[in-house]
Amino acid sequence: MCICLPADANQSALQPEGPLAKVVADLFWGMVAVGGLILFIVLAMLAVALLRARNNAEPRPLTFTQSRNLVFISGVVIPALILTVFVISSAAVNREIVAPMPEHALTIKVTGHQWWWEVDYLDTEGNHVAKTANEIRIPVGKPVRIALEASDVIHSFWIPQLNGKTDMVPGKRNLTWVQADQPGSYRGQCTEFCGKQHAKMAFTVDAVPEEDFETWLQRQAQPAREPATENETKGRQVFLRSSCAMCHAIRGTTALASVAPDLTHIGSRKTLAAGTLENMPGTLSAWILTPQSFKPGSHMPATMLTGEDLGNLVEYLLSLE
Amino acid sequence: MTDSASIHHDDEETRQLERTWASPPGFFAWFTHVNQTNIGMRFIVTGFIFFILGVILALLMRLQLAVPENDFMDPETYNQVFSMHGITMMFLFAIPVMEGFAVYIIPLMLGTRDMTFPRLNAFGYYIYLIAGVMMYAALLLRIAPDAGWFSYPPLAGASFSPGLGLDFYTTVVTFMEISALVAAIELIATIFKCKVPGMSLNRMPIFVWAVLVMSFMIVFALPPLVIASLMLALDRMAGMHFFTAASGDPILWQHLFWFFGHPEVYIIFIPALGMVSSIIITFTQRPIFGYIPIVLSIVAIGFIGFGLWVHHMFTAGLPQLGSNFFTASSAMIAIPSGVQIFCWIATLWGSKPKLATPLLHVLGFFLIFIIGGLSGVMVASVPFDMQAHDTYFVVAHFHYVLIGGAVFPLLGGLYYWYPKFTGRMMSERLGKVAFWVTFAGFNLTFFPMHKLGLEGMPRRVYTYLDGLGWNEANLFISISSAVFTLGLMLTLVNVLISLKRGNIAGDNPWNADTLEWATSSPPPSYNFRHIRTVDSRYPLWSGTGGLEQNPVVTGIRSDRREILLTSILESHPEARQPLPGPSPWPFWLAVATAITFAGLMAHLAIPLLGFVLCFIAITGWVWPKRLGVAK
Ligand code: HEM
Ligand SMILES: [Cu+2]
Numbered sequence: 031m032c033i034c035l036p037a038d039a040n041q042s043a044l045q046p047e048g049p050l051a052k053v054v055a056d057l058f059w060g061m062v063a064v065g066g067l068i069l070f071i072v073l074a075m076l077a078v079a080l081l082r083a084r085n086n087a088e089p090r091p092l093t094f095t096q097s098r099n100l101v102f103i104s105g106v107v108i109p110a111l112i113l114t115v116f117v118i119s120s121a122a123v124n125r126e127i128v129a130p131m132p133e134h135a136l137t138i139k140v141t142g143h144q145w146w147w148e149v150d151y152l153d154t155e156g157n158h159v160a161k162t163a164n165e166i167r168i169p170v171g172k173p174v175r176i177a178l179e180a181s182d183v184i185h186s187f188w189i190p191q192l193n194g195k196t197d198m199v200p201g202k203r204n205l206t207w208v209q210a211d212q213p214g215s216y217r218g219q220c221t222e223f224c225g226k227q228h229a230k231m232a233f234t235v236d237a238v239p240e241e242d243f244e245t246w247l248q249r250q251a252q253p254a255r256e257p258a259t260e261n262e263t264k265g266r267q268v269f270l271r272s273s274c275a276m277c278h279a280i281r282g283t284t285a286l287a288s289v290a291p292d293l294t295h296i297g298s299r300k301t302l303a304a305g306t307l308e309n310m311p312g313t314l315s316a317w318i319l320t321p322q323s324f325k326p327g328s329h330m331p332a333t334m335l336t337g338e339d340l341g342n343l344v345e346y347l348l349s350l351e
Numbered sequence: 352m353t354d355s356a357s358i359h360h361d362d363e364e365t366r367q368l369e370r371t372w373a374s375p376p377g378f379f380a381w382f383t384h385v386n387q388t389n390i391g392m393r394f395i396v397t398g399f400i401f402f403i404l405g406v407i408l409a410l411l412m413r414l415q416l417a418v419p420e421n422d423f424m425d426p427e428t429y430n431q432v433f434s435m436h437g438i439t440m441m442f443l444f445a446i447p448v449m450e451g452f453a454v455y456i457i458p459l460m461l462g463t464r465d466m467t468f469p470r471l472n473a474f475g476y477y478i479y480l481i482a483g484v485m486m487y488a489a490l491l492l493r494i495a496p497d498a499g500w501f502s503y504p505p506l507a508g509a510s511f512s513p514g515l516g517l518d519f520y521t522t523v524v525t526f527m528e529i530s531a532l533v534a535a536i537e538l539i540a541t542i543f544k545c546k547v548p549g550m551s552l553n554r555m556p557i558f559v560w561a562v563l564v565m566s567f568m569i570v571f572a573l574p575p576l577v578i579a580s581l582m583l584a585l586d587r588m589a590g591m592h593f594f595t596a597a598s599g600d601p602i603l604w605q606h607l608f609w610f611f612g613h614p615e616v617y618i619i620f621i622p623a624l625g626m627v628s629s630i631i632i633t634f635t636q637r638p639i640f641g642y643i644p645i646v647l648s649i650v651a652i653g654f655i656g657f658g659l660w661v662h663h664m665f666t667a668g669l670p671q672l673g674s675n676f677f678t679a680s681s682a683m684i685a686i687p688s689g690v691q692i693f694c695w696i697a698t699l700w701g702s703k704p705k706l707a708t709p710l711l712h713v714l715g716f717f718l719i720f721i722i723g724g725l726s727g728v729m730v731a732s733v734p735f736d737m738q739a740h741d742t743y744f745v746v747a748h749f750h751y752v753l754i755g756g757a758v759f760p761l762l763g764g765l766y767y768w769y770p771k772f773t774g775r776m777m778s779e780r781l782g783k784v785a786f787w788v789t790f791a792g793f794n795l796t797f798f799p800m801h802k803l804g805l806e807g808m809p810r811r812v813y814t815y816l817d818g819l820g821w822n823e824a825n826l827f828i829s830i831s832s833a834v835f836t837l838g839l840m841l842t843l844v845n846v847l848i849s850l851k852r853g854n855i856a857g858d859n860p861w862n863a864d865t866l867e868w869a870t871s872s873p874p875p876s877y878n879f880r881h882i883r884t885v886d887s888r889y890p891l892w893s894g895t896g897g898l899e900q901n902p903v904v905t906g907i908r909s910d911r912r913e914i915l916l917t918s919i920l921e922s923h924p925e926a927r928q929p930l931p932g933p934s935p936w937p938f939w940l941a942v943a944t945a946i947t948f949a950g951l952m953a954h955l956a957i958p959l960l961g962f963v964l965c966f967i968a969i970t971g972w973v974w975p976k977r978l979g980v981a982k
Pocket of ligand 2: 142143145184185186220221222223224228231
């Protein structure tokens with residue numbers, strides 16, 4: 031059982047979908063063009079050097095002056111010019127990327143944990159609005175400030191199509207920006223080795239129109255909805271009396287722990303376990319029973335439940351839209 | 352000094368030299384050998400054995416990554432394997448093998464009989480051997496380090512890596528530092544003081560210059576790592592908090608590590624540059640163009656190499672202005688590299704070079720190293736690095752630099768000096784086939800990794816999901832890595848069969864210019880029967896009769912191990928220096944040192960015992976004896 035990524039899933043830095051990633055992609059292609067030219071010219075010179083005396087009986091070396099000019103011009107002058115242009119254009123692109131963004135931009139705080147992402151939405155005053163995990167939603171076309179922290183080891187936050195990576199260092203707060211030009215879903219992944227499940231520490235950034243974003247955020251800010259059916263009520267009881275509540279929170283209930291992803295709106299998420307599994311009844315039950323078979327080393331222990339309890343629990347969780 | 356006419360080719364004296372410098376035979380006596388040719392060869396052979404192990408680990412990784420969501424290895428095993436691959440290649444293969452070539456060849460190139468501190472040399476070897484064996488024992492027991500070769504805390508700290516793995520890492524890293532520092536100091540002293548008369552600094556072969564710069568870099572780059580690995584060990588074993596977020600700083604480790612780690616790359620690569628120059632001179636049969644610019648470039652790389660470490664940390668959230676400064680310093684390294692490349696091209700130009708396997712490897716080096724250098728300049732750009740960092744793009748880049756910049760010249764050097772080491776030639780036919788397979792396999796393996804990285808594949812992942820568009824490239828890379836390995840195996844086969852079957856080489860099969868070719872192949876235990884003065888940069892080529900015409904140093908005793916010391920700049924004779932002979936104590940001191948450091952992992956009291964043992968071993972080592980006069 032594995033995740034079925036959407037057909038157009040992609041985390042390629044060469045297909046940028048935001049202004050920050052775009053300037054870098056342009057810089058890259060510029061460097062490839064110049065670099066390719068340099069490679070070609072040097073290899074051509076090498077070939078000439080080797081082949082020049084081929085048909086002559088005697089070697090035909092360069093004179094001293096010719097050699098000196100060759101080394102000085104192609105080894106010093108030209109590289110120095112190219113590198114000056116390179117350093118200046120790299121710094122210019124860098125300036126664009128780190129330029130201060132609007133003061134009152136939306137701020138999302140993302141905290142790296144072994145091996146999942148905690149996501150907090152803050153308002154312009156810095157007050158906490160809502161908490162989710164492993165999926166980030168942003169309004170399309172607007173710069174969004176991302177504040178990066180880590181709770182355990184160093185992680186790194188990277189959405190190739192939107193912006194380069196920035197590390198999440200325990201005890202520090204780093205800042206980065208993302209902006210998406212088109213609505214869509216952009217995949218990101220942890221890029222600082224962070225232990226056993228570094229490979230399965232992914233997330234998505236969904237860029238949606240501003241109004242949809244606002245409605246969604248208000249929904250996320252609310253506590254979990256009350257169970258609507260008997261099964262769901264039973265499911266909630268199972269949740270609260272088993273080990274789940276020791277680590278997870280469902281706002282609006284007595285489960286308030288914060289060492290694992292917040293499940294208040296788990297029903298509205300597309301993936302489980304940081305982009306590892308698709309969120310469906312079957313996968314959710316399997317994950318609860320044996321998380322270690324999907325993400326060996328994960329900090330979530332297996333939970334023993336009867337079939338009935340499990341069914342109710344999953345029903346309840348998926349109802350939490 | 353007398354002139355050559357008055358030399359008596361006294362065979363009694365040759366036999367006397369043989370008796371004096373011979374390494375005693377027998378299994379137990381093996382642990383007492385100190386001659387530089389013995390120790391150098393051990394470093395080389397051991398280094399290549401670790402290379403083979405490192406390649407095997409790489410193949411295991413590629414097997415795991417050949418298809419998405421493969422379960423050939425669990426994450427724990429994969430993490431140990433990739434960490435051990437990095438540790439093996441950087442600490443157990445690249446530095447020691449370069450040191451091995453230096454230890455073997457430098458005294459021969461300088462025309463002296465041994466190095467200045469033969470016992471220290473042997474000690475450095477045993478420490479290295481013990482470190483490597485411990486590392487692989489840990490891997491077999493599945494308790495090897497699993498936080499990568501750069502082991503960033505807090506992940507590498509006690510709370511997130513509680514097992515013994517990281518303790519092995521700090522211990523073994525410390526061992527490697529000791530071994531490398533010992534060799535570096537020895538090489539510096541030998542290069543400065545043991546050149547034959549007449550070999551002033553400006554006549555030293557370029558390879559000697561390269562080794563000198565490498566050694567100085569080791570002396571300055573390794574102490575920060577000594578401190579850092581000790582601090583990490585204290586964090587782990589004594590509960591200090593140097594690198595935790597609580598009261599220390601995880602970023603501090605990165606600064607210290609890369610202040611070592613970046614120069615480390617040049618430590619590997621600079622001796623390789625020296626090899627390239629040697630090979631080009633020999634196979635073009637002419638003096639190199641731009642001796643002085645080349646030497647200055649090597650020295651410049653040695654300096655600039657210390658000013659780049661922050662480019663490994665562009666994503667750590669450091670101030671941006673400072674980061675751009677490191678873009679500039681990183682780009683600057685391209686200039687001394689460019690100068691060398693064009694000096695080599697100028698030398699090759701129209702020279703009708705002989706395209707033998709050593710030179711073929713150098714030509715392979717040109718292509719690969721230029722690509723690696725160009726991608727290096729790219730990742731020196733802060734904004735681009737923020738995309739490329741910690742992805743397969745970087746894996747591609749540093750393998751281009753390390754394999755192109757160091758392994759290809761090293762293989763060229765192996766083909767080149769093999770006749771000197773063994774007295775036999777390697778097969779040219781097989782060598783050429785091996786070169787082409789290796790060269791093609793290398794590029795097919797590593798070039799597509801650039802693309803994979805830009806398409807978003809992070810490095811150090813034990814698996815990846817299906818559907819991200821990475822499957823074909825990964826499978827292709829895994830298959831190509833087998834081709835690459837096949838090429839390397841052909842060279843190995845060549846080495847092994849040529850030992851018995853190779854054509855007899857003679858003293859100087861390539862008609863090379865430097866002094867190591869002026870003695871028999873393999874060299875006798877005393878290296879040179881006569882210590883001759885030299886009067887040019889290319890002593891075997893100069894003048895009409897070459898070296899044979901030059902005066903010989905007399906008065907060096909042959910009934911005890913003795914070398915001539917000369918002045919640093921002009922290489923004027925200054926003194927005769929007796930050297931110590933075979934001794935078991937370097938071995939015992941290495942064992943005692945190992946007990947001291949490794950014991951820390953088991954119990955805090957064992958180092959006390961180790962201290963006593965070290966003390967005994969050192970006493971044995973320095974115990975005054977009559978200088979060994981052979982009967
Ligand atoms: C057959 C030859 C080789 C192959 C197929 C190979 C393959 C690889 C691969 C696939 C990785 C990435 C591991 C990951 O990110 O999960 C890697 C990492 C690495 N390789 Fe190689 N490699 C080879 C030879 C070398 C050599 C000759 C050196 C150095 C002289 C070297 C040094 C390194 C280092 C330092 C790392 C990083 C380890 C870390 O992340 O801690 N490799 N190699
Ligand atoms: Cu992570």
